Amino acid sequence: MSDLLNKAIEATVNAGKAIMEIYRSGDFGVEIKGDNSPLTLADKAAHNIIVEALTSTQIPILSEEGKHDSYESRKDWNKLWVVDPIDGTKEFIKKTGEFTVNIALVEDNYPVSGVVFVPAKGELYYGSLEEGAFKVILSGNWENENCSSFRNQEKVKLPSRANNVSLQVMASVSHLSKETEEFVDLLKNEYGSIDFLSVGSSLKICKVAEGVADIYPRLGPTMEWDTAAGQAVAEAAGARFINWKSELRFDYNRSNLLNDWFVVYGSKIKDETLKVLIDQFKKG
Missing domain, CATH: 3.30.540.10 (Fructose-1,6-Bisphosphatase, subunit A, domain 1)
Structure with missing residues (x-):
């Protein structure tokens, strides 16, 4: 270490x-x-x-x-x-x-x-x-x-757990937005059976790193300090952490410390599939 x-x-x-x-x-x-x-x-x-x-x-x-x-x-x-x-x-x-x-x-x-x-x-x-x-x-x-x-x-x-039978979708206990619910509907259409998981704080990101959850879409406000440590753990575990707008890896020490929306996801979610779902969401 x-x-x-x-x-x-x-x-x-x-x-x-x-x-x-x-x-x-x-x-x-x-x-x-x-x-x-x-x-x-x-x-x-x-x-x-x-x-x-x-x-x-x-x-x-x-x-x-x-x-x-x-x-x-x-x-x-x-x-x-x-x-x-x-x-x-x-x-x-x-x-x-x-x-x-x-x-x-x-x-x-x-x-x-x-x-x-x-x-x-x-x-x-x-x-x-x-x-x-x-x-x-x-x-x-x-x-x-x-x-x-x-x-x-x-x-x-x-990750210590993988191959969940149904798609495990992580959401915020305190900050569940209408947009998140709409995106979850797209996930349901794509993956069929899903389970909706809720925990507080950056534990949501860690649950994706752990493999307990397959995806955590955060379509609401956060700050850089809310996500940086969780992203480090998630990426070290092989998960992906991307900016919703650019679909690129999330970056830090920006001029604006308010984060864009983001998605954290594990190996069950393919990059190409997620891109299609995000594009569908953006088109309304």
Whole structure:
């Protein structure tokens, strides 16, 4: 495992420890940000832990809860960390357990490695284009263990499941759009039997990486920090992550940090078939 990926894993797990302490306390200190999204004490604590851990790498950090440098400042960054201290803050507040800590390393505008940690479940997803993608289930006592012990725990290479009988379509619990429903209808016409799956946060992307889901169309707004780590894991597992408009690989550190629509899909979906379905959708 590369030193940078290892550092990202340790940062996510340590952030997860602080998050779970606040999660159990029930004192979330909820604020509403300018974009009308919630911010909690856990978001702030996780951000501070991650930034402190990654600053030593001397690689710039783009975090949801940090200062967002102008594109004029960012455009010459050939390498950066993209961080979401808690993806799924609404899920955190509702105590569903379906929230994640996300760190991605982006080089030349594309994610090359990433970590997605689900602290309430002790599930750790990580991957790099060089080494592949993996999932680790941490021990029930993980919050009291040193991060170095996680390296010795059993890991499962992703995708760990394939050949679903019916098409498994992933959707957002909190953000199911009318457009997504219309695209799912096209998938039904093409594949016949489908199952509709729902989980929160970047877990949706990880479920495609894992092979539990075959496709995740996100026809609604997200930000760069919502997707970068998940994309790194998914692509390391052999899945595809494309921009809905251009049908090209999703890129990062753009002038506009608001993402276009995207689709993540595994081997059951052929590139040519997806292109036809997207074209059908665009034509109405």
